[in-house]
Amino acid sequence: MPESPEVEALALFLRETLTGALVGATEVIEFRALKTRSRPLSELEGATIAEVRRFGKHVALLTDGPALVVSFGRAGWASWRLDGDSSTPPAGAPPVIATIDFPGRGELGFTDPGAWLSLGLSVVDEPVEVAAVAKLGPDPTADAFSPADLDEIVIGRRKQLKALLQEQESLAGIGNAYSDEILHAAQLSPVEHAANLDAAERSRLYGAIRMILGQAFADRRGIPIDRQKAAKVAAMRVHGRTGETCPVCGGVVHDVPGSQGAAQYCPTCQTGGAPLGG
Known part of the structure; x- marks a missing residue:
């Protein structure tokens, strides 16, 4: 299970890689991962990434439109493929269950190897609309935590x-x-x-x-x-x-x-x- 150190490292990578990027085509391969059935991943298409934030063990991609909150659960994670990279994933790599293309930069994938799916994708206006984010306690790594x-x-x-x-x-x-x-x-x-x-x-x-x-x-x-x-x-x-x-x-x-x-x-x-x- 990814915990705050790994999720923070991912958030930093995405912040450095995607800030200002245009969201291109999206695809959901495993529809159980989408937790906001009335708001598909395609709502993000055409938006621009403004900020990437971590909330506990969740990552939020904030755009000039809706936001995407990624909850990794027990086995979920992310993958990154540079634009133009046609190589196949290594043997044993977990299956990609959803993708977001960022033209000129690369493709962000979301992975989960389990039959019991733990990764969740939520398209919302604000991250706190996701119940698991709204109920989070204080972050013990914050400077103010005493x-x-x-x-x-x-x-x-x-x-x-x-x-x-x-x-x-x-x-x-x-x-x-x-x-x-x-x-x-x-x-x-x-x-x-x-x-x-x-x-x-x-x-x-x-x-x-x-x-x-x-x-x-x-x-x-x-x-x-x-x-x-x-x-x-x-x-x-x-x-x-x-x-x-x-x-x-x-x-x-x-x-x-x-x-x-x-x-x-x-x-x-x-x-x-x-x-x-x-």
């Missing part, structure tokens, strides 16, 4: 930390992978309830959020969009590393119980050496 802001989100919440970090209404842009990395850096158990954190633990959590996401934003910047997923996977210290050695303490990385291998933690760093559920 320890006090995190305290307001955490204090009194009877919710496990991993689930809270992924709750988009509370914190925008964090998903499964970076929540594992943040909790590992903060030395906090993924199943600890937020309400149980003391002031020192909340401070560690704030510092870890800012450090992990800030470093990921810097590291993903400038990486071609077709290499973003590989770069993200390579950077993980505990997420996806079941059975491997923790790079901090030398212990063994475990799966979070009940996650079916989708979430990981280090018992030595995060749970006092005792595996969860043991």
